[in-house]
Amino acid sequence: MDLSSARRIVTFVLVLLCAILVSNTLSNILLAALGLSGIFGFIVGFVIYAVFFFGVLYFFERFFGITIFRFGGR
Secondary structure, three states, X not given: OOHHXXXXXXXXXXXXXXXXXXXXXXHHHHHHHHXXXXXXXXXHHHHHHHHHHHHHHHHHHHHHOOOOOOOOOO
C-alpha cells in the first residue's frame, strides 16, 4: 500500500467520523429542543440525522475539496 492510498483511507475515516459526530450531536439537540420521542421521534430523528450527515459531507467536499461520494458529479 502506497502512501497516497493510506492517506486517502485515513482522510475517509476521519471525515466520516466527523460527519457522524456532528450530525449525531445536532440531531440530538434538535430533537430535545422539539421534545420529540417515541416512534415519531425516531423517524424524525433519523431524517434529521441523514440531512445533517450528508450536509457535513457536502461541506467537506465544497470547502476542503475532500470527495467522499462525489456529490458534484465530476
